[in-house]
Amino acid sequence: MRIRLQRDIDRLKKQVVSLATLVEERFRLAIRAVECRDADLARKVIIGDAEIDQKEVDIEEECLKILALHQPVADHLRYIISVLKLNNDLERIGDLAVNIAQKAEVVASKLELPIPFDYVTMSQRAGEMLEESLNSLVNLDLHLAYRVCAQDDEVDFMKSAMQLQFAEEIRKAKEEHIEPLIHLFLISRHLERIADHATNIAEDVIYMITGEIHRHKGFEYHHSEE
Amino acid sequence: MRIRLQRDIDRLKKQVVSLATLVEERFRLAIRAVECRDADLARKVIIGDAEIDQKEVDIEEECLKILALHQPVADHLRYIISVLKLNNDLERIGDLAVNIAQKAEVVASKLELPIPFDYVTMSQRAGEMLEESLNSLVNLDLHLAYRVCAQDDEVDFMKSAMQLQFAEEIRKAKEEHIEPLIHLFLISRHLERIADHATNIAEDVIYMITGEIHRHKGFEYHHSEE
Structure with a gap:
């Protein structure tokens, strides 16, 4: 029974890594679609979302099957519960990549409008947080997970700075630039939410390893924008 | 053992109802703070968030305790898993109420600026969805849960309309109204996300009752804004 449980958990791990890899790839494509004003690339991200949704449902069903079949305890139980939660965050990051791609499609035709924010730095920071949170998950790296949590404030700060720049x-702005500017502003908000979800994933990894619920630990967790 | 499990689940139910009631109350206060330009009320919502965070952590710990202690199966397992998920949605709705209250604080001093969107209708619709999703949870009302899911598109549509109105x-706009206008625009986005979380709760109720994962069922689930 224990061997079967381990085998099922190993299979689940592979599914999670596969979803995480896909979500990170879609995030990178969405970011590139904005930077390169590439509407075709944006479309690809939008169309590909159904694949992410399916993987999320498959992982959830696998978790429920393992819980019902093996009634795991201790570490194994904690692992399944953490996967159930971060699975949801991964799918939401996929949705946010789609949201960014939808806006990339709109701004793709406005080649004469430069991106007025420090978009590159913000997308890099959000991308690093995502990558590090996924690495902390794959390698069960507690140190890295804590580092991701500590970075969340920086992206929150960038988001506030962008709100001022947007104003x-x-x-x-010229009349015809108002709508694309709103779209670019909303992209900065999506990026900040991706950083939030990366933080959630890191928190789940911390729980997975230590059994400690790390949410709402700092003041910033209470009051920062979602 | 079964009697103890039932007793623990009954206690968990009470905790969930208590959190749901609190979150709904905070949502109503945040909405009223915007409508009445009441900065004191807004402050109350912001300060009260720590209470919601604590209740969320308590519920999660209770779920994990029940899973570890009783290793529930079938209906009971499904109940615990659903609570783990909707607990998270409740806490996020609490966060969004705080986000709305933060903006209410800013616009409270701009009495001469009318709210340029149909804010009342949108907040009413989001509030109804929240109320109905919580009723479907408390009464395990499948019919009501499906109705909440069907309403999500309407609020999505309102959000898009508000984006056009904002532009x-x-x-x-007068120079000094640009920043409060941005805040009012962001409130409309928070309202739409509250409706999204209400939909998630209804989906969890559907899973709780039927065992069927109801997410990503319609095209709108794939491609609508988060």
Whole structure:
């Protein structure tokens, strides 16, 4: 029975890594679609979302099957519960990549409008947090998971800075640039939410390893924007 | 053992109802803080968030304790898993109420600026969805849960309409109104996300009752904004 449980958990691990890899790839494509004003690439991300949704449902069903069949305890139980939660975060990151791609499609035709925010830095920071949270998951690296949690404030700060810049830009914007500017502003908010979900994943990894619920530990967790 | 399990589940139910009631109350206060330009009320919602966070952690710990202690199967297992998930949605709705309250604080001093969107209708619709999703949870009402899921598109549509109105308003806005207008626009996005979380709760109730995963069932689930 224990051998079967381990075999099922090993299979589940592979499914999680496969979803995580796919979600990270879609995030990178969405970011590139904005940077390169590439509407075709954006479309690819949008169309590909159904694949992520299916993988999420498969992982959830696998977790429920393992719980019902093996009634795991201790470490194994904690592992399954953590996967159930971070599975949801991975799917949401996939949705946010789609949201970014939808806006990339709109701004793709506005080649003359530069991105008025420090979009590259923000997308890099969010991308690093995502990558590190996934690495902490794959390698069960507690140190790395804590590092991701500590970075969340930085991206929150960037988001607030972009809100001010947006207000500034919109004041002097040409009539026809107002809508694409709103889309670019919303992209910065999606990026911040991706960083939030990466933080959630890192928190789940911390729980997975230590059994400690790490949410709401700092003041910033209570009051920062979702 | 079975009697103890039932007793623990009954206690868990009470905890969930208590959190749900609190979250709904905070949502109503945040909405009222915007409508009445009441900065004191907004502050109350912001300060009260720690209480919601604590209740969420307590419920999660209770779920994990029940899983480890009783190793429930079938209906009971499904109940615990559903609670683990919707617990998270409840806490996020609490966060979004805080986000709305933070913006209510900013716009409270701008009495001369009318809310340029149909904010009342949108907050009513989101509030109804939240109320109905919580009723479907408390009464295990499958019919009501399906109805909540069917309403999600309507709020999505309102959000898109508000984005167009925002672009329109910002074009003709006075310099000093640009920032409060951005805050009001972001409130409409928070409302739409509250409706999303209400839909998630209804989906969890459907799973709780039927064992069927109801997510990603319609095209709108794949491609709508988070």
